[in-house]
Amino acid sequence: MSSPTSRRGYGVKAAPYTFLLPATILFALFFALPIGYAVWLSFRKVHVSGLGLGSGARQEVWAGFENYRAAFQDSELLHGALRVLGYGCIVVPVMLGLALLFALMLDSEKVRLAPFTRLAIFLPYAIPGVVAALLWGFLYLPDVSPFYFVLDRLGLPQPDLLDGGPLYLALSNIAVWGGTGFNMIVIYTSLRSIPAEVYEAARLDGATPLQIALRIKIPMVAPSLVLTFFFSIIATLQVFNEPTTLKPLTNSVNTTWSPLMKVYQDAFGRNDMYSAAAEATLIAVVTLLLSFGFLRASNRRDKRAVSQGGAR
């Protein structure tokens, strides 16, 4: 009544764009522009003429794919990628296996103390990765660790957890500790969205809880397993905080332990923004390719996957 239809129609049309304006501006400034800038830098290099002294001696010039070629041939980057691959092969299966196990246990009947244990297992989510790495770092130190105390009393050998192979386990443990709870909640939420009637039939047929878990529950939460798997892989590729925090405690974690640490080191340690930008772009492209490949594969396998379950 108060406003003419035409004006209202215009308002409705413009409204979503107005509501999306803050997000669009922030996206342009803090996502699109930096990404574009990084890609631009990756094709640049500094050309030093003469001794590199004076104002005009250092010039930024076009580099073509030179930085990328260097990144591909960089053995340290490759080693970092392999280290992270090994680390991921431990973290992802263990973390998701535990998350699924705990979710199934929470979902079982007659379980006691479920609210307490659920909160306790979720608790590490609220603890910063740096603090988590710091806490575990101290627990890995022979001087202050209860584990070494026990091993010592029992007269058992005391492995150095911050070196060689055990270092992978030590780092993986921090990630598993921090990530299991969140994934457990995601899987548990989707378990609870399964209607109770589904179990009734199976129970009448005499299925054991284990059979119900294996044959009904796990297949029905497959979409959320796919989702947690996907996000775990991405998080693993981006590992940075934990090894960086452990670095002061051990000599086995160098400044280029993971690819992202290498990027950081090149950018700020060696002040070579151009190589860092090329490496960063390379990692982003690999992440995107992996993501899309994975999403396509899982979509093809199960078209319903996206709409099923509480979590996508």
Next chain:
Amino acid sequence: MSALAVHEAAPAAGTAPGTARRPPLRRRIALVPTVTLLLGAVYTLLPVAWVVIASTKSGHELFSTFTFLPGTGFTDNIKDLDAYRGGVYWTWMGNSALYAGLGAVLSTAVSAFSGYALATYRFRGRETMFNVLLAGVLMPPVILAIPQYLLLAKADLTDSYLSVLLPQILSPYGVYLARIYASAAVPADVVEAGRMDGASEWRIFTRIALPMMIPGMVTVFLFQFVAIWNNFLLPYIMLSDDEKFPLTLGLYTLLEQGANTPALYTLVITGAFLAVLPLIALFLVIQRFWSLDLLSGAVKS
């Protein structure tokens, strides 16, 4: 508040299906699940318990007494921490609260606007916008943070509060959650009814839709609060003045200095203990009226 109550009640309904018709013979505790979950809880609580106890030990006790034996140095440790560089620890904690509190409020507002727009309007470019925003999730943070640093340096904004605050306002995951909640909680006919009454789009959003979206927005707020509080990389890259550090970065620098001087260990440990307290407290308080499940985007209609 009524919407909150609905969300609180909903999870309880699903926890114990068939409680009434359970045969009496099998009314014992399910041993395997209970023990498994307890073992899980022991695993997750162990480092927390350790830091609580270790923070009570003096430097000498830390290396000489059994790990899980409480010490006598708690008040001294707090005093030492308080004295460290003129109480810079409390500045870090205040900074963390500022970054996380203000950042999460702004982030929730932006997510609410965007999620509402994406859920209730049909407009050209909607799916494209949503997908482009979501692709932001896939971007490794270092890859964003380095060019962000370089660009902010050009604007002379690095090493400032804004350099840590601004890049964290837009959260792709927050927008995603807000869209899910808005489409589940705000019925289209309610919005249409508001329009029939001649309310402006802004008024419909603030008076009708936003109250319905509150449980979801609490989730987005918490998610962002935790994400910003826990963020290490961005301040690590952006800041050099330790008066502006958040806790994560402050503790890291403390550890870096302390690694070679065991005398500083107690400082790091006490600092870590005090750093986890606020978030644990936040979760325990919020637990009472908020369901963890919402974090994964679960919506009960």
